[in-house]
Amino acid sequence: MSRTFVNWSGSLTFTASGQAEPADEDEVRELVSRARESGTTLRPVGSGHSSSPLVRTDGTLVSLHRLAGVIDKAGDRATVGGGSRLSELGERLYDAGLAMENLGDVDYQTIAGATATGTHGSGLRFGVLSTQVSEVRLVTGTGEVLDVSATSNSDLLPAARLSLGVLGVVTQLTLDLLPRQDLRRLAWCAPVRWTLDHLAELQQANRNMDFYWYPRSDLTKIRIINRADEVPEVPIEASRMSRSEGWYAPAELEIGPTHHTFPRHRELRFDEIEYMIPSEAFPDCFAEVRRRILDRHRRTVGWRVLVRTVAADDIWLSTAYGRRTTTIACLQNASLPYEDYFRDMETVFRQYGGRPHWGKKHWLTAAELRPLFPRWDDFQAARRRLDPDGVFLTPDLARLLEEA
Structure with missing residues (x-):
């Protein structure tokens, strides 16, 4: 039976020829065998939170x-x-x-x-x-x-x-x-210039740190997380509560276990583009992102920009492969247009060596992606070895992974 799939944000809709919900590995193997014999595609699907077309297929979705x-x-x-x-x-x-x-x-x-x-x-x-x-x-x-x-x-x-x-x-x-451990989450608002000037200090002093930049107010919201038994050093400026300058006093949002402290419940749905930038290129890249948003997009941008850090790794298709990474994510309310805004941001991210988040909006194809990942060819060899008949390779994935 066909199934119409709609992702979390509502920006990706397609009809698959069927959906399967296997109860064990034997049922998964049977699904693969049938797809292989019939020459159709099979795509595993999770919760549908991603806004990229990785799961899109006219074949079978496997939950x-x-x-x-x-x-x-x-x-x-x-x-x-x-x-x-x-x-x-x-x-x-x-x-x-x-x-x-x-x-x-x-x-x-x-x-x-x-x-x-x-x-x-x-x-x-x-x-x-x-x-x-x-x-x-x-x-x-x-x-x-x-x-x-x-x-x-x-x-x-x-x-x-x-x-x-x-x-x-x-x-x-x-x-x-x-x-398991309890963590303490604190947040406060601060002027954007202060946040950028103290960014390295905040990142190094805390277990976890990120910030939102709000284009409409040109302020930031800083969020830090540490172990609950550690008292974080909150900058003295953050306790002055000078709202006329954009300061809001630190507020203890939560003390609790890891799985309660990190995730936030989202009622308002959004689309997102996120690129992973070499950390040393972040200051210049963010300055250009901020300039363009203020000059070109401020009137239509309904939400915020999120900045985070990621440690380097050795995973072949990881966007943090071989380099310490700072990420910049531009969010837009699901009810508002996003493509012109996101495409403009993508041109900036690419100027600074950015790699696109696989689960979010971007417009790169295999020819543009290959130079960004040093072990790209090794991954493709592994893919062809494990899926020689392309059971999992849809047209969308072929554009991402195979050069014309």
Whole structure:
């Protein structure tokens, strides 16, 4: 039976010929076998939070919501079902005395979808969520069940930890975790110039730090997170409460476990473009982004710009591969036009060596992406090895991954 799919923001709509909800790996293997024999495509789908067309297909959508939960726990590691929602997974891990070391700004995604697209939080010491993955179990395009880890098919681990869902259907992941802990979240508003002048200091002094810039007011909202038993050093300027200058006193938003402290509940839906910039290029890049928004887009920009940091890693398609990264995300209310604004921002991001977030809006194709990822060809070789018949390769993904 056909299914009309609409993503979280409402900007991606398509009709798939069918949808499957396998209960185990044998059913996943059967779905792959049927797609391979019929020459149709199969796309694993998570929660639908992404606004990029990675899941778009006229073939079959595969939801893994029945393959969820904590499967096994050993020390500070846990094996979880690929269809586990981050919100529910946080609760299950907490009950087991564990927590993910870092999370993104929302917990709507599934763990397989979040890691496959390079979802990230913020913090100089923390990589994309995929860096927390030590083992991946997937059903490849040939129907083989493959375990990938440091001791099994280790050559594929840098590809399988962040794969865009083109190596196979990820049924299980093993995560490296931390003992559960309480965190303290503080936020305050400050003038943009002060925030930029003190950015390095704030990033280094806190476990996690990010900020929003609001184009309409030209102010920022700074957010820091630290362990609850640590008292953060809040700059003296932030306690003056001089609202005429844009200051608002620090407010304790929450003390609680990791999975409650990082994500924010979003009633207002939005579309987003986010690029990962080499950290040393961030000051110049952000200055140009701010200038263009104030000069060209301020009247139509309905929301904010988010700045975060990500540690370097060695995952082949990670947008933080081989370099410390600062991210710039431009958000726009789902009810408002976004394309002219986002395309203009993309020209700036590309001038500074930016790499696009795989799960968000961008307009790059394989020829433009290949120079940005030093291990691009290695990933493509792994993809062709595990999916020789293109079971997971839709036209959208072919434009992303295969040069004409």
